[in-house]
Amino acid sequence: METYLFILFATLAVAAAIGMISSKDTVNSALFLVLNLISVAGIFLLLKAQFLAVVQVLVYGGAIMVLFLFVIMLLNLSDEEHMLSRFSVRYAVGFFLGVIVLSQLLYAIASVTGTLPQIHPEMEQVGTVEAIGDALFTVYLLPVLVTAILLTAAVVGALLLAQRNISDKVNK
Amino acid sequence: MELLLNIVIYLPLFGALLLIFIRQEDWVRWTSLLITTATFLLSIPLLLQFDISAAGKVQYLTVGEPFMGDWDVKYMVGLDGLSMLLFMLTTFMAPIVVLSSWTTIRNHVAGFYSMLLILQTGSLGVFAAMDLFMFYIFFELTQIPMFFLIGIWGGSDRIYATVKFFIYTLVGWLLMLVALIYVGYAAGYMVNDGVFTTDWRLITSPEFQLDLVQQTWLFLSFGFAFCIKVPIFPFHSWLPLAHTEAPTAGSVVLAAIALKMGTYAVLRYLIPLFPNAAIAFAPMFAVLGVIGIIYGALVAMVQKDVKKLVAYSSISHLGFVVLGMFAFTTTGAQGAIIQMVNHGLSTGALFIIVGMLYERRHSRMIADFGGIAKMMPVMTVMFMIATLASIGLPGLNGFVGEFLILVGSFNSDVLGSPWYAVIAALGVILAAGYMLWMFQRVMFGPITHEENKKLTDINAREIGLLVPIMIFIVWIGIRPTDFTKYSEAQVEWMLEDTRARAEAIASNAAGEQLPAWAQKLYDVTPQLASIHEIVNKEDSRLSSATEPADGDGKINDKQEQSL
Amino acid sequence: MEPVNELLTILPLIIIGAAGLFVMMLDAFTGNARLAYLSTMLFSVAALAAAVSNLFGPTGESFHNLITYGGTAAFGMVLVMIGTLFSVILSRDYLEKTGGHIAEVYSMILFAAFGMLLLVASNNLVTLFLGIETMSISLYVLAGLVKNEKKSVEAALKYFLLGAFATGFLLYGIALLYGASGSTFLVDIAATEEKGMIYWAGVGLLLVGFFFKISAVPFHMWTPDVYQGAPTTITAFMATASKAAAFVAFILVLSRALPDARAEWGDVIWVFAVLTMVVGNILALVQDNVKRMLAYSSIAHAGYIMIGLAAGTDAAYSAVLFYLFAYTLMNIGAFGIVAFYEWHKGYDFTNVENYSGLGFQQPVMGVLMSIFLFSMVGIPPFAGFIGKYRVFAAAVDEGLISLVVVGVLASAASVYYYLRVLVHLYMKENDKGIVLSRPGALYTAALLILAALTIYFGVNPGLLTDLLGSFKGHHY
Amino acid sequence: MEMDWYLGLSAVLFTIGVIGVLTKKNAIVIFMCAELMLNSVNLTLVSFSAQLGDVHGQILVFFALCVAAAEAAVGLAIIIAIYRNNLTVDVTRINLLKW
Structure with missing residues (x-):
């Protein structure tokens, strides 16, 4: 059963990712990314990481991607040309680099085939809200506080950049 | 006395700082003159107290604390027979240089003199440094003021000249820095309990034995740097340019002091540090020196610009110095040292005189002059003496140096052939040719240009600054032993010590196999x-x-x- | 450890974090930029003092080993705070003159500094990642600060996109190292027994992430654009504090997490160091824009510093720390003077051609520029020389002579573009009739202090080298 | 079922993200590709965490999510700012700065 679910989610995730980078329409790209995120959340569930699966859907799929969609709609962006419609050196280099990176990673991963064990039995406990909350507010208390500052900084920064009126230099 | 030496070295730097607060241009000039004169006067006791017979011993030695943490790199200054005369030459020339630029420098006067004064501290430091690292620091300290002196107050092509001068020199010296670090570590491991050191006493001690391959590499990288600075043919191309474009004071400093740093460094560091390599490569350097003598003379002969002519004659003279040093005989090395002083005096005087002519006529072209001896009799006499000194007329200083060098290289066992001396002697004849020809064209003959009739003779200040140089030109020519005595014992000791260490290392290395490429270099x-x-x-x-x-x-x- | 003592170990971090929030609130309620500037300066001074006192205090770990304090980390904090403090002091005059003096700037600077402080004190990949990201996100904003200038926003966009890209690699590297070692603590990673492909892939990706942050070639693409586009004093901040923080963290990771793999990453860094020095210097040669030239020069400097990393001994690490110190002083100084010229209206004072003959006007600025540039060239008696010298020496001692030769040749080439600025300042005529105004007293004083430190540590480096030499805690 | 299936999947997703960043021209899409990269790394972390039965990997994912959120806020603000200046988010057309 798990295997089938994995294959389902994995196929969805990869298909959505490919759809995202090959789509002409920015909105479609964003929606594909949402699909991808949700599939990955499904895989998190398979890995017994319940908390992260929920957070993934809520924060990523919900908040962040809505922000993306909002900005795309706000700017009313025109469609982009299809990725393969105009072949250029840029694509070739990108593709080439991608292939290199992929092959290296696959090689790295293939070389450990058979050495990795099944999901650790303790995982049932580890992935819960309690376990993560426990770790977050004991060992990782300092990083959590840092995250508070990080998010504050991000908000202040976003305000700073987007809030004030842009002066006369806009090209019309 | 140790304190006095430090005062002499840093007084000019202090003066440079003082100039920042002086607004009046005349005050700036007088202050600089005062400072440089005081420096010279203070340095005289150093000469008088100098122990002539002490060989292999640094006098007035100041040794500071290691200033770079875990490394044995310390502030060390002192004087010995190799540096005494050059140190005195530097303090002696400084007031003259200040006087020579009294009226010619009209813009940014304070900047000009503070650069000159910083340059003087750097130069004095170079000659007094007894630690390789300190030597490097002082040397670089002279580069910055020189860069500005040529670049700001120089002639029309000054920017190209100064950038070329700076980069050219720096390339060599940065490569030398790597070699210096290597020497420091090697010396540390061999003679200083593993602590990095560049103390001159340690890196020339008998226990410090670099093997032949190391010596070859290090000698070449040190040698490259010094070759550029001297400059030895074929690394000389920055020199005529820098000399010609520099203001008079810059040219004088460059000729009288800055170029000596290269030759002095050869004598102080290159030869004692890498004795085997130095002996092995001596003929190569001697050949380069001889080429420099002839090449400089030939190129000087065809110059139309007086200043360029003098610049090329410098290359020729420095060729003699190189030949003398690599002869590995006491006579030759003695000649090299006295020739450094002579070149400083006579070429310095020539540059000053050319500067005076330029100030009056705004031209340095030989063709623009002619027959001006009638208008400027005093100047003619001075010019004559300087020219003859530069040629090497017996009775004047140039003869002493060149004669000693020729004798020294003729008998040299390391060079092994009298031909070096014979060909170099040809250079003396050529020098007579181009210098006298130039003198004749500038001073005598009919007056072809109307402007020249209005030329005025040199004034009291100009006479005043030339006369001391003339005195020494004659003094060295008549009684050379008054001067050579300072370096004699030290040079003799140094050469013997170098040879002894070379043999010790060679005997230790006799069984060692050199790699093929190094063997080829030695087989040359x-x-x-x-x-x-x-x-x-x-x-x-x-x-x-x-x-x-x-x-x-x-x-x-x-x-x-x-x- | 007592909670209070534990907090004391990260006192600079706490001060700066509080300061960031305080200045933010100040801005929200008063909007007074002058007040924000003053309080930022005071907090920075306090944090600098705290960092300096940590420098002479004990070393160890705190916060469940997430944080390392004292020694290298404390020195990293000092570097960050020096960079922050001087950038803040210089920013006010510059931003007031160019229009863009708003209180948020200071809170962003403080947040960025907060990230840097965390970065240099991390003993764990989680804090390392958070530190880098806090720093980077604040810097993205700072780069786009003068947002009505096209170049500035564009710089921010480039920086942001490439930064996010690099974050991916960094995090992937962290993840793989975590997978290979089962821990995110640097010490545990060093204890990894099995070094399989996952481990090496993790090391490689982590190196890529760091190479991006220290702008090593070929991951330097963002640097010139961002440095040129950002407001100049902010550029000074990025070029010094963030670079120094990234390098210190790099040292911590290399020495603590990957000491056994030294041979491997040493070779990798060797190659990238050569690339960085050569490309950085060559591209700097052709720049007319001073800020862009300084950007490429900072790439070149990263190359020299990498020589020290490639050597990878204790002596080399302390040499690198010294170099970073000198680099911070002279770079803030140079950018500060560029900023001074830049705030004059009428000409584009980032173009070197417009500097002609300006050296004699406002002579203090001209002289200071000469000092900073000669220090960057690596000429004694300035601190830059000692830094270069010690790094080269450490590498020579490790037998990396060919790398050092590349380094000296590259720095010989660098002379040309540094001198070019001086040639224009002093040796060309001011034919445009430009008249410079006087810089403010505090502005001048800040630059004078930097120059004085540059000279002092060039003449008497012993104070610092002794201290740095005593850090045996680069790794355990 | 073997763990490297998960790692392989995340590697594939990561690579797709890399390709996207390198080839796309729209700044927003490039940014989304970067988010995809982060997301795939999260998958790696979770699978390692599951393999080791260790909570730290999941904690790191949590922080990575926070960072992604912060990046999104700032990144989108930058994109809005540049759009107002240039009326385009095409990175090939925004090119004041070269070499």
Whole structure:
């Protein structure tokens, strides 16, 4: 059963990712990314990481991607040309680099085939809200506080950049 | 006395800082003159107290604390026979340089004189430094003011000249920095309990023995830097440009002091630090020196610009110095030192005179002059003396240096051939040719340009600054021993010590196999091979001596044969 | 450890974090930029003092080993705070003159500094990642600060996109190292027994992430654009504090997490160091824009510093720390003077051609520029020389002579573009009739202090080298 | 079922993200590709965490999510700012700065 679910989610995730980078329409790209995120959340569930699966859907799929969609709609962006419609050196280099990176990673991963064990039995406990909350507010208390500052900084920064009126230099 | 030496070195720097607060231009000039004169006067006791007979000993030595943490790099200054005369030359020329630019520099006066004063501290430091690292620091300290002196107050092509000068020099010296670090670590491991050191006393001690491959590499990288600074042909191309574009004071400093740093460094560091390599490469350097002599003279002959002519004559003169140093004889090295001083005096005087002509006529072209001896009789006399000194007329200083060098290289066992001296002597004849020809065209003959009729003779200030130089030109020419005595003992000791260490290292290295490329470099010259032969002979002698089978008489026979 | 003592170990971090929030609130309620500037300066001074006192205090770990304090980390904090403090002091005059003096700037600077402080004190990949990201996100904003200038926003966009890209690699590297070692603590990673492909892939990706942050070639693409586009004093902040923080963190990771793999990453860094020095210097040669030239020069400097990393001994690490110190002083100084010229209206004072003959006007600025540039060239008696010298020496001692030769040749080439600025300042005529105004007293004083430190540590480096030499805690 | 299936999947997703960043021209899409990269790394972390039965990997994912959120806020603000200046988010057309 798990295997089938994995294959389902994995196929969805990869298909959505490919759809995202090959789509002409920015909105479609964003929606594909949402699909991808949700599939990955499904895989998190398979890995017994319940908390992260929920957070993934809520924060990523919900908040962040809505922000993306909002900005795309706000700017009313025109469609982009299809990725393969105009072949250029840029694509070739990108593709080439991608292939290199992929092959290296696959090689790295293939070389450990058979050495990795099944999901650790303790995982049932580890992935819960309690376990993560426990770790977050004991060992990782300092990083959590840092995250508070990080998010504050991000908000202040976003305000700073987007809030004030842009002066006369806009090209019309 | 140690304190006095430090005061002499840093007084100009202090003066430079003082100039920042002075607004009045005349005050700036007078302050600089005062500071430089005071420096010179304060340095005289150093000369008088100098122990002539002390060989292999640094006098007035100041040793500071290591200033770079875990490394034994310390502030060390002192004087010995190698540096005494050059140190005095530097303090002596400084007031003259200040006076020579009294009226010519009209913009940014304070900047100009503070640069000159910083340059003087740097130069004095270079000659007094007794630590390789301090030497490097002081040397670089002279580069910055020189860069500005040429670049701001120079002639029309000054920017190109100064950038070329700066980069050219720096490339060599940065490569030398790597070699310096290597030497520092090697010396640390060998003679200083593993602590990095560049103390001159340690890096020239007998226990500090670099093997032949190391010596070859290090010698080449040090040599490259010094070749550029001297400059030795074919690394000379920055020199005529820098000399020509620099303001008079800059040219004088460059000729009288800055160029000496290269030759002095050869004598102080290159030869003692890497004795085997120095002996092995001596003929190569001697050849370059001789080429420099002839090349400089030939190119000088065709110059139309007086200043350029003098610049090329510098290359020729420095060729002599190089030849003298690499002759590895006391006479040759003595000649090299006195020739450095002579060149500083006579070429300095020539540059000053050219500067005076330029100030009056705004031209340095030989063709623009002619017949001005009538208008400027005093100047003519001075110019004549400087010219003859530069040629090497007996009775004037130039003769002493060149003669000693020629004798020294003629008899040199390291060079092994009198031909170096013979060809170099040709340079003296050529020098007579181009200098006299130039003098004749500038000073005598009909007056072809109307402007020249209005020329005025040199004034009291100008006479005042030339006369001291003339005094020394004649003094050295008549009584050279008054000057050579300072370096004699030290030079003799240094050469003997160098040879002794070379043989010690060669005997230790006799069994070692050099890599093929290094062997090829050494094979260029037969000298190292000859050292090897001597050593090998001794080795075979020793090994045969340990064989008990033969009788004593046989060994004695063998020894006699080999001797 | 007592909670209070534990907090004391990260006192600079706490001060700066509080300061960031305080200045933010100040801005929200008063909007007074002058007040924000003053309080930022005071907090920075306090944090600098705290960092300096940590420098002479004990070393160890705190916060469940997430944080390392004292020694290298404390020195990293000092570097960050020096960079922050001087950038803040210089920013006010510059931003007031160019229009863009708003209180948020200071809170962003403080947040960025907060990230840097965390970065240099991390003993764990989680804090390392958070530190880098806090720093980077604040810097993205700062780069786009003068947002009505096209170049500035564009710089921010480039920086942001490439930064996010690099974050991916960094995090992937962290993840793989975590997978290979089962821990995110640097010490545990060093104890990894099995070094399989996952481990090496993790090391490689982590190196890529760091190479991006220290702008090593070929991951330097963002640097010139961002440095040129950002407001100049902010550029000074990025070029010094963030670079120094990234390098210190790099040292911590290399020495603590990957000491056994030194041979491997040493070779990798060797190659990238050569690339960085050569490309950085060559591209700097052709720049007319001073800020862009300084950007490429900072790439070149990263190359020299990498020589020290490639050597990878204790002596080399302390040499690198010294170099970073000198680099911070002279770079803030140079950018500060560029900023001074830049605030004059009428000409584009980032173009070197417009500097002609300005050296004699406002002579203090001209002289200071000469000092900073000669220090960057690496000429004694300035701190830059000692830094270069010690790094080269450490590498020579490790036998990396060919790398050092590349380094000296590259720095010989660098002379040309540094001198070019001086040639224009002093040796060309001011034919445009430009008249410079006087810089403010505090502005001048800040630059004078930087120059004085540059000279002092060039003449008498012993104070610092002794201290740095005593850090045996680069790794355990 | 073997763990490297998860790692392989995340590697594939990561690579797709890399390709996207390198080839796309729209700044927003490039940014989304970067988010995809982060997301795939999260998958790696979770699978390692599951393999080791260790909570630290999941904690790191949590922080990575926070960072992604912060990046999104700032990144989108930058994109809005540049759009107002240039009326385009095409990175090939925004090119004041070269070499």
